[in-house]
Amino acid sequence: MKLSATLRSRSDQALAFLRARILDGDLKPGALLAESAVAVDLGVSRVPIREALFALERDGLVEFSETGRAYVKDLSPHDFEELYVLRLTLEPVAARLAAAALREDPSALEKNIEATRRASSLIKVTHLDLDFHEIILEASGNARLLKLWRSSGHELELWLGRLHRSKQIQTHGTREETVSTHCDLLECFRTQPPPVCERKMREHILGWREWLPAGMPVAAHDGTKSTTNRR
């Protein structure tokens, strides 16, 4: 194994490497990440590996046993539901907080949509979709909100990646649908007051669950009971 030299410290390099391996599905759920073994693989000592593993635990990609061993996280449908609820909670609030700033300067969103129109592959569309949401979280001016959103993003990416590889779902709509719904949101930010933007974002996220596989448990947004989506 060879570590990229673009990142400062070896911990960061190990972190990036392991994160990519886990998200790519190269490291299977439940796999033991023994410090010594990984250290030998990557040609570094155990110290940077330890730190990378702790960081991965923070991101939810790794979990520790009681005896301190690190394993690749095995996410359940319930985990996904928790993550979905989290997004459904955070993003509308972020949209409300970001509304004023985005109304004043919607250029970042416009550029993103333009890039999505020109994107050469579906995977790029997916990344630009994520970026679109991140722009809103950043514009909210609440760094903690953004931090929490990002950390949940790693787990979500892990979950969606696994579903995608097992061919159970398409994890998103087409380019046209993405562009269309994002244009809707942009128009909302441009013309509507914050509380309307909040509602719009909630609807946007609720609409996203239509892309999940049939039978995937998702929380009902009225909070009464869990249900399953219709597809």
Place this chain on the structure above:
Amino acid sequence: MKLSATLRSRSDQALAFLRARILDGDLKPGALLAESAVAVDLGVSRVPIREALFALERDGLVEFSETGRAYVKDLSPHDFEELYVLRLTLEPVAARLAAAALREDPSALEKNIEATRRASSLIKVTHLDLDFHEIILEASGNARLLKLWRSSGHELELWLGRLHRSKQIQTHGTREETVSTHCDLLECFRTQPPPVCERKMREHILGWREWLPAGMPVAAHDGTKSTTNRR
């Protein structure tokens, strides 16, 4: 310095020790936490100290400079506003999700209120107040929501502790007010549907800002602009 032996690892002991020192105000905002110095103080090597510092960063009690030095966090009013928004976002959702479970078994909340009635000091009332909210977060069944709430709690405790020591505020109402509002919430969980519980919890948290010092910036819950409370 002597570390308590009740915790497993030296990292945990160092973490508990440093966290207590920071929250007590013994370590001032901006103070450098040099690994070697702390290690010597606590009679351990640098390794457990490093891990404790990383954990403290995760909790928001410590921040790292670009060169990797750890400093005790210096919270600004803007930081407090971010934390307040976070709670205002998370807790009502937790209340909605927890409503069904708490309706079925409100005993934990009842016991907490009873203990609050009997509490011998105001500091105990404060802790029981926190516990009351934590019970709701736990009952939400969303472990991630709980985790985020707890992590924001450390920062909030830090902020309130500093205000309290500088005599700028009383950080809470009286025992009677606490018991009274909590009884209100309990009654709501017992008799009202989840969305009503959600609204009730939002009001409860909005009411809490009345206890902040005059001029403390808090986010308006309509999301339009920041404002200041009236006291």
Place this chain on the structure above:
DNA sequence: TGAAACAAAACGGTATACCGTCTCAAGAAC
């Protein structure tokens, strides 16, 4: 055949050591 006991290997927690970088203060140049 299956369970219990045991031994060897694996693994994590921690201490120590080395090295490069950063910091900061004392001194030099202007």
Place this chain on the structure above:
DNA sequence: GTTCTTGAGACGGTATACCGTTTTGTTTCA
């Protein structure tokens, strides 16, 4: 007096080593 230079100490990043515990595979006994 102010700014620039410089060198010693401080500090963090990482490697290596030691030790106790956990894990695992094998053997032994019922």
